[in-house]
Amino acid sequence: MERYIEKAKILIEALPYIKEFNSKVFVIKYGGSAMIDEKIKETVIEDIVLMKLVGLKPVVVHGGGNEISDTLKQMGRKSEFINGLRVTDADTVEVVEMVLSGKINKGIVQLIQNHGINAVGISGKDGKTLKVTKIENQTVDYGFVGEIDQVDTTLINSLLDNDFIPVIAPLGTDANGQTYNINADYAASAIAGALNAEKLLFLTDVEGVLTDIKDKNSVISRIKVNEVDAYISDGIISGGMIPKVECCVEGIHAGVKNVHILDGRVEHCMLLEIFTKSGVGTMFGESFDMENKK
Numbered sequence: 001m002e003r004y005i006e007k008a009k010i011l012i013e014a015l016p017y018i019k020e021f022n023s024k025v026f027v028i029k030y031g032g033s034a035m036i037d038e039k040i041k042e043t044v045i046e047d048i049v050l051m052k053l054v055g056l057k058p059v060v061v062h063g064g065g066n067e068i069s070d071t072l073k074q075m076g077r078k079s080e081f082i083n084g085l086r087v088t089d090a091d092t093v094e095v096v097e098m099v100l101s102g103k104i105n106k107g108i109v110q111l112i113q114n115h116g117i118n119a120v121g122i123s124g125k126d127g128k129t130l131k132v133t134k135i136e137n138q139t140v141d142y143g144f145v146g147e148i149d150q151v152d153t154t155l156i157n158s159l160l161d162n163d164f165i166p167v168i169a170p171l172g173t174d175a176n177g178q179t180y181n182i183n184a185d186y187a188a189s190a191i192a193g194a195l196n197a198e199k200l201l202f203l204t205d206v207e208g209v210l211t212d213i214k215d216k217n218s219v220i221s222r223i224k225v226n227e228v229d230a231y232i233s234d235g236i237i238s239g240g241m242i243p244k245v246e247c248c249v250e251g252i253h254a255g256v257k258n259v260h261i262l263d264g265r266v267e268h269c270m271l272l273e274i275f276t277k278s279g280v281g282t283m284f285g286e287s288f289d290m291e292n293k294k
Contacts, residue, residue, distance in 0.1 A: 014275035021274070022055040024198035025160070027256075029188035030108070031063035032205040034264030041111070044203065047270040048165065049115040057160050060119075060167045061191055063184035064104040071099050082140050084243060088181045093144040096181045097123070100169040108167050120159050123169040125179065127155030130172030130187065132180045146172050146180030148187065151194035189247040193254020200251045201273070202244065203264030208282035209245070211236060222283050225249050248284040259284040 028048065034040050051058045065086065069079040072095055080087040088096060105121040112119040124130025132146030159166045170187035172180050185202065192200035208219040209231070223231065228249055231237040237245050248259040262269045262281035272280045 010276075013277065017275045018054045021198060023057065025057045025059060025192075025195045026051060026274075027059045027061060027188055027192035027195065027197045027200045028270070029061050029063070029185060029200070029202045030264075031065075031184055032203060032264050034203045035062070035064070035104075036066060037265070040265060040267060043267040044264065044270070045108075045111045045115065047268055048112060049117050050271065051274070052117050052165060058165055059156060059160070059191065059195065059197070060108060060165065061170060061184060061188040062100075062104060062108060062167065063170070064100050067104055068096055068099045071095055082142065084240070085135070085142050085145055085183060086181060087141075088143040088145050090144065093179055093181055097169075097171055097179055100171060101125075105167055105169045112165055112167070117165060118163060119165040119167050121167045121169070122155065122159075124172040124182065124187065128152055128173065129155055129168070130170075130182065130190070131174070132172035132182060133174055134180065144178065144180050146174065146182050148172065148182065148190045151190050153191075153194050156191070156195065185244060185247045186250075189251040189254065189256075189259075192251050192256045192259075196255045198257050199274070200248075200256045200259040201270055202248070202259070202261050203269070204244065204261055205263070205265060206241070206261070207263045208261050208280075209237060209241065219280075220282050221279060222285070222288050224288070225252050225284060225286060228284075245284075252284060252286060257285065 030044065034044050048058050048060065072079050101123045109119045109121040129152050130148055131150040132148050135142050135145050135147050156166050168191065170182040170184040172182055174180065188200060207216050209223060211218040211220060228245060232242060244261060248261065251259045260273055260281050260283050262273055266280060269280055
């Protein structure tokens with residue numbers, strides 16, 4: 001009997017969050033190991049479905065770098081990255097679109113619909129959702145890699161209003177209709193800001209921001225955006241975590257209430273972060289209620 005009581009307590013703990021977040025938009029940046037490990041992939045989809053069923057409005061923005069690299073390798077082509085961005089020539093951008101908008105996007109849609117929830121897969125090209133310009137760099141030509149100038153939320157809001165979960169591939173077009181590859185983290189941040197999302201959740205392959213990189217239990221649960229520069233100066237936020245955190249800060253400045261870095265390798269990490277008092281990752285915001293992690 002005791003274990004059933006404990007389960008009931010877990011449900012009761014989630015109740016105030018379910019009330020608070022009802023009808024709120026949650027943007028999920030889906031990538032990393034959570035897209036590769038079949039067991040974790042299923043728990044991610046279950047989290048998204050449950051979020052929808054309890055009244056939240058999830059929007060999924062996905063990556064797919066490993067699939068793109070594997071496909072290019074099968075075609076006898078080598079992947080090249082500079083500063084974390086894929087160098088994307090005219091032939092490569094066609095492969096990127098094929099993999100992102102085709103195999104990955106529609107695969108996620110089907111997994112969601114297997115649970116009886118309607119989803120629609122789009123890319124940032126559809127409805128001119130993501131308007132971009134080519135990333136210009138004086139020393140590096142990334143090819144057809146774009147930065148977002150504007151997000152038109154008309155199509156996304158139409159899908160949300162009609163009870164669909166939008167699943168978005170990070171591609172966009174410029175004024176001439178040229179297709180560009182977009183870093184999925186930046187796409188998720190821009191989309192979440194334009195939607196004034198309640199939360200932006202980054203599923204990553206790290207536990208969160210750690211005070212000691214050797215201690216996986218040293219996760220910093222809350223960081224105010226005005227503290228980020230100090231954490232970078234102190235070396236607590238460093239290396240590949242810096243651009244991820246910069247996306248978090250950009251999201252907050254763009255209008256997202258809170259941004260979370262979560263370990264996508266942990267089963268049901270999103271439910272643990274959203275619907276429990278303590279959470280499991282690092283949350284960024286302008287300020288916090290000191291009595292409540294959320």
